[in-house]
Amino acid sequence: MTPRKEVWITGIGIISSLGEGLDAHWDALDAKRINIDDKRFAPYIVHPLAPVSFDAQIPKKGDQRQMEAWQRIGTYAAGLALDSAGVKGNREILGRMDMIVAAGGGERDVVVDMSILNGYLKDNSGPVFLNERLMNDLRPTLFLAQLSNLLAGNIAIVHGVSGTSRTFMGEEACGIDAARIALARIESGQSDIALIGAAQNGERPDLLILFEFGDFNLTGHYVPVWARGKENSGFAIGSAGVFLVMESKEHAQARGAKPFARLNKVVSNLAQRKQPGAVTKSLEALWPKLGVLTDNGNLITGATGVEAVTAEEKAFLRQHPGFAVRSTGTVFGHTMEAQFPLGLALAALSISRGALFPPNDPTGFEVEKSGAPTQIVVVGAGHWQGEGMALVEAIN
Amino acid sequence: MATPRDKLGRPIVVVTGMGVVTSLGTGRKDNWAKLTAGESGIRTVTRFPIDGLKTTMAGTVDFVTVEPSSSTGLTERLAEVVTEEALAQSGIGSKGDFPGPLFLAVAPVETEWPQRLEVGRAVGKHDIEIQDILKISGGGRFAPLHHRFMFGSVAGFLAEKFGTKGSPISLSTACASGATAIQLGVEAIRRGEADAALCVATDGSVNQEALVRFSLLSALSTQNDPPQAASKPFSKNRDGFVMAEGAGALVLESYESAVARGAPILGVLAGCGELTDSFHRTRSSPDGKPIIGCVRKTLADAGLAPEQIDYINAHGTATPENDKMEYLAISTVFGELARKIPVSSNKSMVGHTISAAGAVEAVFSLLTLEHQRIPPTINYEIPDPAIPFDVVPNKARDARVTAVMSNSFGFGGQNASLVLTREPI
Numbered sequence: 001m002t003p004r005k006e007v008w009i010t011g012i013g014i015i016s017s018l019g020e021g022l023d024a025h026w027d028a029l030d031a032k033r034i035n036i037d038d039k040r041f042a043p044y045i046v047h048p049l050a051p052v053s054f055d056a057q058i059p060k061k062g063d064q065r066q067m068e069a070w071q072r073i074g075t076y077a078a079g080l081a082l083d084s085a086g087v088k089g090n091r092e093i094l095g096r097m098d099m100i101v102a103a104g105g106g107e108r109d110v111v112v113d114m115s116i117l118n119g120y121l122k123d124n125s126g127p128v129f130l131n132e133r134l135m136n137d138l139r140p141t142l143f144l145a146q147l148s149n150l151l152a153g154n155i156a157i158v159h160g161v162s163g164t165s166r167t168f169m170g171e172e173a174c175g176i177d178a179a180r181i182a183l184a185r186i187e188s189g190q191s192d193i194a195l196i197g198a199a200q201n202g203e204r205p206d207l208l209i210l211f212e213f214g215d216f217n218l219t220g221h222y223v224p225v226w227a228r229g230k231e232n233s234g235f236a237i238g239s240a241g242v243f244l245v246m247e248s249k250e251h252a253q254a255r256g257a258k259p260f261a262r263l264n265k266v267v268s269n270l271a272q273r274k275q276p277g278a279v280t281k282s283l284e285a286l287w288p289k290l291g292v293l294t295d296n297g298n299l300i301t302g303a304t305g306v307e308a309v310t311a312e313e314k315a316f317l318r319q320h321p322g323f324a325v326r327s328t329g330t331v332f333g334h335t336m337e338a339q340f341p342l343g344l345a346l347a348a349l350s351i352s353r354g355a356l357f358p359p360n361d362p363t364g365f366e367v368e369k370s371g372a373p374t375q376i377v378v379v380g381a382g383h384w385q386g387e388g389m390a391l392v393e394a395i396n
Numbered sequence: 397m398a399t400p401r402d403k404l405g406r407p408i409v410v411v412t413g414m415g416v417v418t419s420l421g422t423g424r425k426d427n428w429a430k431l432t433a434g435e436s437g438i439r440t441v442t443r444f445p446i447d448g449l450k451t452t453m454a455g456t457v458d459f460v461t462v463e464p465s466s467s468t469g470l471t472e473r474l475a476e477v478v479t480e481e482a483l484a485q486s487g488i489g490s491k492g493d494f495p496g497p498l499f500l501a502v503a504p505v506e507t508e509w510p511q512r513l514e515v516g517r518a519v520g521k522h523d524i525e526i527q528d529i530l531k532i533s534g535g536g537r538f539a540p541l542h543h544r545f546m547f548g549s550v551a552g553f554l555a556e557k558f559g560t561k562g563s564p565i566s567l568s569t570a571c572a573s574g575a576t577a578i579q580l581g582v583e584a585i586r587r588g589e590a591d592a593a594l595c596v597a598t599d600g601s602v603n604q605e606a607l608v609r610f611s612l613l614s615a616l617s618t619q620n621d622p623p624q625a626a627s628k629p630f631s632k633n634r635d636g637f638v639m640a641e642g643a644g645a646l647v648l649e650s651y652e653s654a655v656a657r658g659a660p661i662l663g664v665l666a667g668c669g670e671l672t673d674s675f676h677r678t679r680s681s682p683d684g685k686p687i688i689g690c691v692r693k694t695l696a697d698a699g700l701a702p703e704q705i706d707y708i709n710a711h712g713t714a715t716p717e718n719d720k721m722e723y724l725a726i727s728t729v730f731g732e733l734a735r736k737i738p739v740s741s742n743k744s745m746v747g748h749t750i751s752a753a754g755a756v757e758a759v760f761s762l763l764t765l766e767h768q769r770i771p772p773t774i775n776y777e778i779p780d781p782a783i784p785f786d787v788v789p790n791k792a793r794d795a796r797v798t799a800v801m802s803n804s805f806g807f808g809g810q811n812a813s814l815v816l817t818r819e820p821i
Contacts, residue, residue, distance in 0.1 A: 110526060120516070128445045130444075132447075149568045165809065166569060167568045169566045190583060213545075386548065
């Protein structure tokens with residue numbers, strides 16, 4: 001087998017409830033800022049997207065109109081990542097760039113849905129009514145704005161990323177596997193450069209309903225992830241677009257690109273969560289595969305705040321008491337498919353800034369950590385299935 | 397003994413098990429018999445009323461049912477059926493213990509209308525607001541709907557039932573999804589990560605809203621009567637595709653591993669390729685460059701020249717746009733050979749199984765290699781002079797076939813192709 005190639009993260013694009021771009025995020029994390037809206041969907045809490053002028057990355061209004069919010073958020077963040085890597089508009093590189101998008105989808109037209117639903121209930125209509133209303137009320141282009149693979153499609157159209165295009169689905173796990181497969185492809189020489197990432201619009205009542213079916217929503221008062229327990233289990237849905245450019249060291253050096261960090265490892269698992277402790281065990285099994293060099297390192301987790309899962313993750317984290325932990329869920333809310341890419345982005349950013357961002361946790365589970373991190377572990381455990389970890393490292 | 401490698405020094409990837417369900421029936425045997433007899437699985441929809449719809453037929457799989465009924469539930473069941481068939485043929489692993497990862501092509505999932513109405517009714521009054529629905533959604537009453545309508549639910553079920561290893565990957569590359577699932581499996585084996593991979597593609601999504609959505613994009617045939625004649629790939633009077641359900645499963649293994657355990661070698665995944673079209677959300681670049689590039693990359697990956705391809709299993713959806721662009725791509729790459737190589741479309745008989753199509757058609761390509769017989773393009777009465785393919789019109793044909801190309805092109809600029817051979821090359 002050919003030796004494993006070293007893979008660098010050379011581009012990061014983030015927009016979220018905290019703002020847009022790397023400096024805005026670094027400053028917000030430093031200031032321990034959190035942006036929530038507990039009124040609009042009360043008693044549910046969401047992290048709304050900070051104001052963004054989409055024109056900056058999606059210049060054609062026609063393109064913007066063809067997308068729903070989640071696609072605009074993702075396409076925007078992908079543009080930021082390409083800018084950050086210095087490959088925006090480089091047709092030669094974009095034409096052979098791999099893309100793996102971790103996507104949800106199905107952003108509904110809630111007004112149309114509610115109108116059809118009320119019509120149906122009112123007249124006790126039969127299924128024929130549904131045919132008529134769907135034929136008349138659905139916008140033809142809405143379908144494309146809902147299709148999961150059309151985030152990748154829009155990134156191709158707007159930014160010209162047109163080597164390969166794969167869309168992974170499946171909530172948090174697909175964000176982990178997007179990074180894992182892109183890394184494996186570059187390490188093995190199947191690819192030189194890849195764009196990976198995800199997007200979520202948290203201001204969606206249809207998503208709230210879906211997660212409410214499983215009692216996953218945080219309601220009432222906002223509290224940080226580590227302060228949530230049995231009585232206030234759940235997540236506040238977050239809004240974020242996060243994309244990363246990853247490439248082989250040789251490829252980055254050949255074009256003079258400056259890396260943020262090295263992505264050394266991504267591992268994932270699907271535990272059968274029928275027995276208590278399954279998540280703890282799954283994370284324990286992943287840990288030794290990472291190659292962590294120290295007992296007092298740094299760790300960024302996307303812990304959701306869903307009590308059953310987060311309690312088990314906490315049990316795992318307690319076995320590594322020397323690690324300084326940071327929770328993205330507290331600050332950004334739960335960004336679902338973007339959970340893990342967000343962790344990777346913040347890990348790479350922290351390494352490039354020579355510091356782990358400060359804790360944001362009144363319970364004291366997160367502790368201060370000084371010094372430049374050389375390794376940061378990224379952890380993601382899905383709200384109902386899927387676990388993963390990555391090791392992001394400083395480049396000497 | 398040296399490890400067997402392909403021309404590019406990579407592990408050779410073979411197929412040791414296959415399963416298929418389409419509107420024609422369940423299993424390889426039934427499907428192959430009907431496919432080579434030129435039968436159509438397209439029928440008038442009976443699953444829901446067709447009043448007010450422009451398109452009233454589809455290739456539904458009505459002989460498989462699930463309770464409670466949902467498209468995602470049917471999608472899951474179809475995947476289970478084809479996986480069981482593929483594993484039985486392959487004999488790999490043991491029950492509930494497949495020794496490799498799962499790559500699943502599956503349609504995007506969302507809450508469906510019957511369930512949305514069920515929750516709406518539970519509010520118990522008229523003129524409800526979304527907040528009213530939110531108020532009654534929790535508390536466990538609708539907990540099964542959360543699981544059912546999570547994107548990862550079908551893969552999670554299959555991974556548990558068949559004991560695949562690691563995190564299963566659910567993917568969507570629209571109409572190319574089935575081919576992408578196979579491609580991911582091939583790549584994992586070539587990287588040496590796995591000796592075996594389970595690649596499944598499934599689609600059970602003929603429901604009212606899905607049919608309406610494609611209809612509103614003017615993508616579907618409206619030649620409803622008779623339904624069997626609606627799907628007319630490469631014909632001058634083609635007017636769109638016919639939605640269909642189905643699933644395909646392939647057990648991929650390294651040649652070395654298959655030989656070591658004496659497994660049946662049904663064919664070789666000699667090459668795969670993909671290239672994105674960034675021209676438009678639903679239309680191909682008019683110059684055909686991305687599809688042409690996709691076909692060329694695939695041949696290069698297989699290490700084959702165009703003249704070594706004996707048969708092309710076309711994407712052949714029967715939309716005016718697709719068939720024209722597919723001809724442009726094939727004729728550009730294959731030159732004069734494009735008029736001579738048989739090019740047929742299974743979709744003339746089974747319809748377009750969308751997320752499943754790439755895998756369903758890979759199974760049919762392997763059966764073509766096994767039986768040395770090419771399934772026809774049916775409903776071919778009025779040739780399109782702009783597409784002078786030998787479409788194997790209306791009747792199956794015996795032929796010497798050593799290498800097949802199978803194409804899949806989808807919305808969102810998704811293009812993927814596979815090359816399958818009988819023997820390692």
